Amino acid sequence: FTLEQDMRKALVNDEFILEYQPRVDTKTGKILSAEALLRWSHPEWGRVSPLEFIPVAEESGFIINIGEYVIRKVCRQLFDWKEKGLSIVPISVNISPLSFLKNSLVSMIKEALDEYHLEAELIEIELTESSLINYSENVISVLKELGSMGVKIALDDFGTGYSSITQLKNYKFDVLKIDKTFIQAMDKTAEDAIITANLIQLAHGLNMKVVAEGVETFEQFYSLRKNECDQIQGYLFSKPIPPSSFEQKLLIGS
Ligand code: G
Ligand code: G
Ligand code: MN
Ligand code: NA
Numbered sequence: 725f726t727l728e729q730d731m732r733k734a735l736v737n738d739e740f741i742l743e744y745q746p747r748v749d750t751k752t753g754k755i756l757s758a759e760a761l762l763r764w765s766h767p768e769w770g771r772v773s774p775l776e777f778i779p780v781a782e783e784s785g786f787i788i789n790i791g792e793y794v795i796r797k798v799c800r801q802l803f804d805w806k807e808k809g810l811s812i813v814p815i816s817v818n819i820s821p822l823s824f825l826k827n828s829l830v831s832m833i834k835e836a837l838d839e840y841h842l843e844a845e846l847i848e849i850e851l852t853e854s855s856l857i858n859y860s861e862n863v864i865s866v867l868k869e870l871g872s873m874g875v876k877i878a879l880d881d882f883g884t885g886y887s888s889i890t891q892l893k894n895y896k897f898d899v900l901k902i903d904k905t906f907i908q909a910m911d912k913t914a915e916d917a918i919i920t921a922n923l924i925q926l927a928h929g930l931n932m933k934v935v936a937e938g939v940e941t942f943e944q945f946y947s948l949r950k951n952e953c954d955q956i957q958g959y960l961f962s963k964p965i966p967p968s969s970f971e972q973k974l975l976i977g978s
Contacts, residue, residue: 727776727777727780728780728784728786730766731764731777731780731781731786731790732786732789734764734766735789735790735793739764739765739766739767740762740763740764740765740790740793741762741763741764741765741966742760742761742762742763742794742797742798742801742967743760743761743763743964743965743966743967744758744759744760744761744815744964744965744966744967744970745758745759745761745957745962745963745964745965746758746957746961746962746970746973747759747816747935747955747956747957748955748956748957748961749954749955750945750948750949750952750953750954750955750956751949753961754977755813755973755974755977756813756814756955757813757814757815757816757848757955758813758815758816758970759815759816759817759818759850759957759964760794760797760798760815760816760817760818761774761818761964762774762778762790762794762818764777778790778820782820782822785822787820787822787823788820788822788823788826790820791817791819791820791823791829792823792832794817794818795817795819795832795833795836795847796836798815798817798847799836799837799839799840799842799847800840801815801967802815802840802842802846803840803841803842805971805974806842808971810971810974810975811974811977812846812974813974814845814846814847814848814876815846815847815848816847816848816849816850816876816878817847817848817849817850818850818852818880819849819850819851820855821851821855821856821858821863824851824855824862824863824866824867825862825863829866829870830866830869830870830873833847833870833873833875834873843874844873844874844875845874845875845876847875847876848875848876848877848878848898848899849867849870849875849876849877849878850878850880850901851863851867851877851878851879851880852879852880852881852884852885853879853880853881853882853884853885853888853891854881854884854885854886856885856891856894857885857886857891860894864894864895867895868895871895871896871898876898876899877895877897877898877899878897878898878899878900878901878935879891879892879897879899879900879901880901881901881903881937882900882901882902882903882923883902883903883905883906883919883923884903884905889926892926892930896930896931897932898932898933899932899933899934899935900923900927900932900933900934900935901935901936901937901957902920902923902924902934902935902936902937902953903937903938904937904938904958905938906919906920906923907920907936907937907938907939907944907948907958908938908940908944910943910944910947910948911941911943911944911947917947920936920947920948920951920953921951924948924951924952924953928952933954933955934953934954934955935953935954935955935956935957936948936953936955936956936957936958937957937958938957938958938959939956939957939958939959939960939961940958940959940960941960942960944958944960945960
């Protein structure tokens with residue numbers, strides 16, 4: 725056996741599931757969107773973390789299949805929620821740079837949106853800045869195509885790559901997600917608090933919405949609110965939760 729073979733089986737046998745982590749408005753606490761996070765429930769090993777299987781999938785290229793699976797699953801989920809009369813919110817999806825190198829990414833997303841009668845604004849793509857470094861030009865041209873369709877693009881894990889600020893010149897991202905390492909150090913070191921406050925200003929100056937990731941404490945939350953961070957995502961508000969639990973939250977809106 726290999727992890728690789730098991731992953732291929734898992735996709736066919738529907739062993740992959742998605743959880744949703746809400747992103748809330750810092751001022752009102754209202755749910756504005758959610759990030760879809762993949763989970764694998766293996767028949768023998770139980771839950772396998774994406775930290776274990778995503779790198780293996782990237783190595784083999786199978787991550788492209790996973791990306792398509794996640795996009796389609798999210799679109800179908802949004803369709804189902806809409807059918808039930810829920811007021812749906814945009815969902816963000818982590819897409820590997822390898823998917824961007826495949827010509828079919830744009831048409832795959834377009835087809836999934838069409839099949840489920842969804843507006844492109846309901847899907848946001850999260851791209852890590854490290855992924856932009858290696859494949860820059862190809863990725864940027866695909867981002868532009870997606871952007872002109874109406875798909876929103878977020879720059880994920882911001883601040884952890886080698887040339888963070890430079891990436892902001894290459895594409896007009898809709899959303900900047902400040903990496904959780906800054907957020908979690910905010911109430912410990914003055915430097916992290918200052919960096920975070922200034923990243924928020926920088927992003928606003930470039931017309932981006934700012935999301936703080938990994939918010940776990942009220943101190944972090946108050947400080948982010950004071951610094952006009954637009955949205956927060958983190959355990960303080962909610963862990964990634966199964967679709968049925970997210971559905972309950974959509975019903976009450978926060
Ligand atoms: O909750 P967490 O342990 O879910 O996720 C761990 C890592 O796996 C994160 O870096 C996250 O971006 C990544 N990840 C989670 N779901 C997906 C997915 O559907 N696709 C890709 N490419 N990465 C994912
Ligand atoms: O895509 P990205 O690499 O940003 O993945 C987000 C990761 O952060 C996921 O593994 C998710 O489960 C995790 N996460 C989300 N909220 C929190 C939090 O408040 N604290 C910590 N430590 N991790 C979080
Ligand atoms: Mn992410
Ligand atoms: Na991140």
